[in-house]
Amino acid sequence: AQTVTQSQPEMSVQEAETVTLSCTYDxxxxxxxxxxxxxxxxxxxILVIRQEAYKQxxxxxxxxxxxxxxxxxxxxxxxxxxxxxxxxxYFCAYRGYGGSQGNLIFGKGTKLxxxx
Amino acid sequence: xxxxxxxxxxxxxxxxxxxxxxxxxxxxHTALYWYRQRLGQGLEFLIYFQGNSAxxxxxxxxxxxxxxxxxxxxxxxxxxxxQQEDSAVYLCxxxxxxxxxxxxxxxxxxxxxxx
Numbered sequence: 001a002q003t004v005t006q007s008q009p010e011m012s013v014q015e016a017e018t019v020t021l022s023c024t025y026d027x028x029x030x031x032x033x034x035x036x037x038x039x040x041x042x043x044x045x046i047l048v049i050r051q052e053a054y055k056q057x058x059x060x061x062x063x064x065x066x067x068x069x070x071x072x073x074x075x076x077x078x079x080x081x082x083x084x085x086x087x088x089x090y091f092c093a094y095r096g097y098g099g100s101q102g103n104l105i106f107g108k109g110t111k112l113x114x115x116x
Numbered sequence: 117x118x119x120x121x122x123x124x125x126x127x128x129x130x131x132x133x134x135x136x137x138x139x140x141x142x143x144x145h146t147a148l149y150w151y152r153q154r155l156g157q158g159l160e161f162l163i164y165f166q167g168n169s170a171x172x173x174x175x176x177x178x179x180x181x182x183x184x185x186x187x188x189x190x191x192x193x194x195x196x197x198x199q200q201e202d203s204a205v206y207l208c209x210x211x212x213x214x215x216x217x218x219x220x221x222x223x224x225x226x227x228x229x230x231x
Contacts, residue, residue, distance in 0.1 A: 047220075102147060
C-alpha cells in the first residue's frame with residue numbers, strides 16, 4: 001500500500017523569506033500523481049501544485065515550486081517570498097495513475113506559521 | 117461557478133444517534149469522494165462514487181457507515197449509532213473524472229461532534 005510521510009509537524013518562516021516543506025512517499029508504481037494542498041483555518045482544501053511522476057521537470061506555480069526526486073521518492077514544496085496568507089496546514093498527497101479509485105492518499109500535514 | 121457545498125457545517129449529536137451528512141458536488145462532475153479528517157491528522161479516504169455507483173466500500177470504517185449518491189448529483193454519508201470516535205471533520209470532494217490529473221475540488225466539510 002502507498003504511504004505518504006511528512007516529517008515536519010510544524011514549520012515557521014519569516015515574512016518574505018523562503019521555506020521548504022518535506023514529503024516522502026512509498027509506492028511500487030512507476031506512474032502516479034503528487035499534490036500539495038493547503039488547508040487554512042476555514043477548512044477549505046485548496047490545491048497548491050501538482051506533479052505528474054513521468055515528467056522530469058519540476059512543477060511551479062508562481063511563488064510555489066516543488067523539488068521532485070523520483071528515485072528518492074521525495075516531493076518537497078518550496079514557498080518563496082512567504083506571505084502572511086500562506087499560514088495554513090499543508091498536506092502532501094499521492095494518487096495512483098492506473099488505479100480505479102482515484103482517491104488521494106494524504107500525509108499528516110505540516111502546520112506553517114508566517115511571522116511578520 | 118458554484119463549488120462543492122456540504123451541509124450541515126457543524127453537527128453535534130449524542131452518542132447512539134444517527135446522522136446524515138450531505139454533499140452537493142460541482143455540476144457535471146462524475147467522481148465524488150468522501151474523506152474523514154480527525155483532529156490533527158491528514159485526510160482518510162472513506163468511499164468514492166463514479167456516477168451513482170460505489171465500486172469499493174472497503175474504506176468505510178465500519179458497517180455503521182453507509183453512503184449513497186443520486187445520479188451525478190447529491191451524496192449523503194450516513195453514520196448510524198454514532199460513537200465518540202466518529203467525531204471528525206467529514207470532507208467531500210468532486211472531480212470531472214476518476215482517472216487523470218484532474219483536480220479534486222473540496223467542500224468546506226462538516227464538523228461532527230459526538231457527545
